[in-house]
Amino acid sequence: MSAAELAAGGHADARDIEVDAKAIFGFWVYLMTDCVLFAGLFATYAVLRDNTFGGPAGYQIFNMPEVLVETLVLLMSSFTYGLGVLAARGNREAQVLGWFAATFVLGLVFLSIEVPDFHSLVTQGNSWTRSGFLSAYFTLVGTHGLHITIGLLWMAVLVVRVRRTGLTRGNVRRLTLLSLFWHFLDLVWIFIFTIVYLMGAARV
Amino acid sequence: MTLMKMPMFAWSVLCSMFLAMFAFPILTVTLALLFLDRAIGTHFFTAAGGGNVMMYVNLIWAWGHPEVYILVLPAFGIYSEVVATFSRKPLFGYASMVAALVAITILAFSVWVHHFFTMGAGADVNGFFGIMTMIIAVPTGVKIFNWLATMFRGRIELAAPMYWFMGFVGLFTIGGVAGVMLAMPAIDFQLHNGLFLVAHFHTMLVSGVLFGDFAGLIYWFPKVCGFRLNERLLKYSFWCWFIGFIVVLVPLYILGFMGATRRLDHYAASTGWQPLFIVSGLGSLIIAAGLGLLILQIGVSIRQRAATRDVDGDPWNGRTLEWTTTSPPPVYNFATIPVVHGRDPFWAAKQQGAAPSETRVFSDVHMPKNTPVGMFVGGLAFVVGFTLIWHIYWLTILAVLGLLITAAIRTTSTDDSEYTIPAAEVARLESARQVEFA
Numbered sequence: 245m246s247a248a249e250l251a252a253g254g255h256a257d258a259r260d261i262e263v264d265a266k267a268i269f270g271f272w273v274y275l276m277t278d279c280v281l282f283a284g285l286f287a288t289y290a291v292l293r294d295n296t297f298g299g300p301a302g303y304q305i306f307n308m309p310e311v312l313v314e315t316l317v318l319l320m321s322s323f324t325y326g327l328g329v330l331a332a333r334g335n336r337e338a339q340v341l342g343w344f345a346a347t348f349v350l351g352l353v354f355l356s357i358e359v360p361d362f363h364s365l366v367t368q369g370n371s372w373t374r375s376g377f378l379s380a381y382f383t384l385v386g387t388h389g390l391h392i393t394i395g396l397l398w399m400a401v402l403v404v405r406v407r408r409t410g411l412t413r414g415n416v417r418r419l420t421l422l423s424l425f426w427h428f429l430d431l432v433w434i435f436i437f438t439i440v441y442l443m444g445a446a447r448v
Numbered sequence: 449m450t451l452m453k454m455p456m457f458a459w460s461v462l463c464s465m466f467l468a469m470f471a472f473p474i475l476t477v478t479l480a481l482l483f484l485d486r487a488i489g490t491h492f493f494t495a496a497g498g499g500n501v502m503m504y505v506n507l508i509w510a511w512g513h514p515e516v517y518i519l520v521l522p523a524f525g526i527y528s529e530v531v532a533t534f535s536r537k538p539l540f541g542y543a544s545m546v547a548a549l550v551a552i553t554i555l556a557f558s559v560w561v562h563h564f565f566t567m568g569a570g571a572d573v574n575g576f577f578g579i580m581t582m583i584i585a586v587p588t589g590v591k592i593f594n595w596l597a598t599m600f601r602g603r604i605e606l607a608a609p610m611y612w613f614m615g616f617v618g619l620f621t622i623g624g625v626a627g628v629m630l631a632m633p634a635i636d637f638q639l640h641n642g643l644f645l646v647a648h649f650h651t652m653l654v655s656g657v658l659f660g661d662f663a664g665l666i667y668w669f670p671k672v673c674g675f676r677l678n679e680r681l682l683k684y685s686f687w688c689w690f691i692g693f694i695v696v697l698v699p700l701y702i703l704g705f706m707g708a709t710r711r712l713d714h715y716a717a718s719t720g721w722q723p724l725f726i727v728s729g730l731g732s733l734i735i736a737a738g739l740g741l742l743i744l745q746i747g748v749s750i751r752q753r754a755a756t757r758d759v760d761g762d763p764w765n766g767r768t769l770e771w772t773t774t775s776p777p778p779v780y781n782f783a784t785i786p787v788v789h790g791r792d793p794f795w796a797a798k799q800q801g802a803a804p805s806e807t808r809v810f811s812d813v814h815m816p817k818n819t820p821v822g823m824f825v826g827g828l829a830f831v832v833g834f835t836l837i838w839h840i841y842w843l844t845i846l847a848v849l850g851l852l853i854t855a856a857i858r859t860t861s862t863d864d865s866e867y868t869i870p871a872a873e874v875a876r877l878e879s880a881r882q883v884e885f886a
Contacts, residue, residue: 259814263865277473284477288492288503295498297491372490376498379490383481401856418859 264417271421285384295376302444311441321350322430329423351396449788455768460525463553471514478507509560517556523660531595534610535602541594548587555584565633566640574633581631608682612663615690616655623651644704647697670763674775675753681745685738692734699724767795780813810874814866824854
């Protein structure tokens with residue numbers, strides 16, 4: 245029984261369940277389109293990967309320890325978000341806010357590694373204008389970073405909302421949708437980690 | 449209603465939207481990359497800097513070919529409804545029609561390279577995409593034969609939508625056969641970018657999509673607006689379109705074989721092309737007359753609407769559920785969700801002489817609330833695109849902020865996205881409708 249059902253005296257009518265199911269289905273549809281979007285960027289990256297045009301190749305610019313930290317931070321943020329959703333199901337509002345704060349901070353940590361990393365590449369003269377490879381690299385990884393940024397904005401809005409109106413049924417639904425989004429971004433990162441960074445560093 | 453009892457139009461839209469879901473993100477990516485090339489100097493499609501020009505063509509057609517099926521599948525659905533209704537027979541081969549739609553939906557993603565066989569991808573790649581292109585013609589052929597078999601021994605009524613359908617079958621088959629010819633890379637190398645190709649895809653899109661949309665508009669117009677369109681003018685318009693279209697396109701097919709390419713700014717008199725070009729041009733005047741009649745017909749139909757009012761909600765002796773309700777239908781469509789035991793349920797009920805089941809017990813109807821969010825998002829997204837193209841970046845920033853604020857308002861607004869029409873109100877509306885019916 246979800247928090248909202250408990251709040252409503254243990255009663256959830258079929259109508260609410262249908263509304264939730266529709267929203268979650270719709271969000272899955274969106275995620276699948278986003279999946280195709282990333283597939284397009286990965287395909288572009290695969291085509292342009294070796295077009296370094298006299299510029300650096302991946303293994304010359306990737307800072308693997310940092311990338312490992314980024315990966316661990318993101319995975320951890322998915323874990324804390326999962327705990328937050330569990331707390332929401334148990335209607336423990338204080339815990340929910342705590343776990344979301346943790347997730348938010350981890351997301352910020354991720355960005356605070358990625359953005360300076362991009363910045364230092366640009367200042368070294370290895371910006372997206374340098375070569376086809378770097379164009380594809382910045383666009384693929386940057387699009388993921390943009391998604392993370394939007395996810396963080398969304399999280400901030402939801403935290404305010406939960407603080408104001410509590411763990412209503414609608415709020416639990418919204419938290420669930422954001423959780424789908426957040427885990428999806430984690431999955432995309434795993435592919436970026438493997439295809440861009442590991443294969444790049446190993447010169448596969 | 450289970451999936452295999454769904455009207456074919458609903459199936460076709462479902463398949464079309466699946467395609468849209470998986471094709472349009474590719475266009476999003478392509479346009480974003482093109483924009484980045486123009487605005488911040490990336491090298492995706494540039495010749496210098498390690499870009500790849502042909503990647504642009506690949507990406508555009510990886511979206512663009514599914515896109516033509518996104519356009520044509522709903523028209524296929526319309527034709528399926530029209531041909532069954534006016535042949536007074538169930539659609540022939542329903543299951544194979546569904547299978548054909550699904551097959552086209554899947555295969556649509558495996559043919560895009562046939563738009564540029566001349567790229568030089570090599571014999572293996574061209575061979576693969578050539579064969580896939582021929583394979584996708586098979587389900588389309590299945591549909592054509594099923595439509596013809598639906599007409600076979602039917603009591604065919606030549607209402608206006610049926611004219612467009614029959615015109616479509618002939619023209620589309622000619623265009624389709626031309627397409628299978630173009631699917632052969634060896635032939636395509638000769639005809640690439642020529643008028644034969646132009647004639648082919650205009651045959652497909654005009655007879656496939658445009659005629660289909662006309663047929664659908666005429667067919668469902670009474671349901672939406674409550675009165676029928678003028679049959680006589682519609683038929684005149686059809687003949688202008690049909691004949692004009694043949695006069696335009698046949699010379700183009702011939703010119704294509706003679707070597708004429710598209711977008712010529714001049715050609716030598718010695719080519720001998722001019723008479724054919726003139727004939728083709730005259731054909732376009734006949735089509736223009738057809739378009740004029742089509743527009744005239746709207747005015748005439750509106751003036752005569754009292755005489756053609758659709759009083760019983762079933763102007764065509766229809767087969768499917770939409771014809772059981774009034775024209776136009778109430779805001780909630782059906783007071784109680786109909787239970788369906790077979791395909792063409794309304795036709796079956798009429799055949800058995802069963803009176804439409806009179807529901808006397810009504811329950812609350814839940815309706816989605818209107819929301820302006822979609823309109824704001826659409827408008828602001830347009831501003832973002834326009835200002836990015838014209839480098840008006842301050843306005844871009846404002847529009848993006850607007851989008852974020854819209855999303856935030858949507859996320860923080862009330863949970864209640866639906867409103868309820870109480871049972872008593874539904875009962876009142878329904879009894880008013882019964883009076884209207886009688």
